[in-house]
Amino acid sequence: MSDFSYENVLVEIKDQVAWVTLNRPEKRNAMSPALCYDMVDVLTRLAGDDDVRVLVLTGAGEAFSAGMDLKLFFRALDDNPAEKARAREADRAWNWQKLSTFPKPTIAMVNGYCFGGAFTPLVACDIAIAAEDAIFGLSEVNWGILPGGLVSKVVTMTMNYRQSLYYAMTGKPFDGKKAAEIGLVTFAVPKDRLRDEVAALAEDLKKIAPEVLRGTKETIRAIGDMPVDMAFEFAYAKSDQLRFRDREKTRDRGMGEFLDTKSYRPGLGPVKRS
């Protein structure tokens, strides 16, 4: 079990699931430079932690995250370009580079407010489950900025053209049910079931061999922007890489149990892990 603590983030590892909680509830978990520095370290450690099979990202209190910290990330750094550059680098490193390439499944558990800059880690996670009454918003336009950093990009990766423009240009908030309807999150559940649903999903993911999941998420993420022929070659190369990486030999066992012993049906669920 890993043992480390942070000022702005709580990390709890239980039954091979890392529950990572942005922990500035009194500031609605707004992302300060210090929180970004903490998260870079958290993700670096958890990526290499053999005790961790699934990562859940959530927020303490009423918010998932109210976005970038207007005071500490913007105003306080306006006249400090060197520190601003460092903070921006950490922001991008954790909420996109490290999170979107995290080698294990990631679930965003959206428990409450999710605004502006918080859309980036939300979309960086592989799966997003929201409370039906969570409040989302591209609020930037309300106070004179535009969805910067990677926010415009991740919005158009998930929401369609019309929805992206509508919510970015009006700044109107919307709830978890709407977020699911427009594709921003995977699904929404009543708030009192949120943690149980996420825990159950994490258990399902743990039944699948880690290298199979890793190869699958890396492939789905990478091929989106590729031409068709390149995507074809890439998927074949990743499949070969997976056979090499998967020490559990899941493919061989699955085929054997389906074709030879006829003891298993791949269409109905994962083959038992060795």
Ligand code: COA
């Ligand atoms: N940056 C900095 N501080 C923030 C913040 C943010 N993005 N969001 C909330 N806070 C701070 C508030 O300034 C306040 O601090 P204080 O107690 O020192 O006065 C504290 O968090 C609580 O916020 P408050 O507005 O009183 O809470 P609320 O529950 O009434 O409203 C929100 C919650 C999320 C609706 C509201 O705080 C808000 O609109 N935040 C900004 C959201 C936003 O536009 N984010 C985009 C940034 S890219």
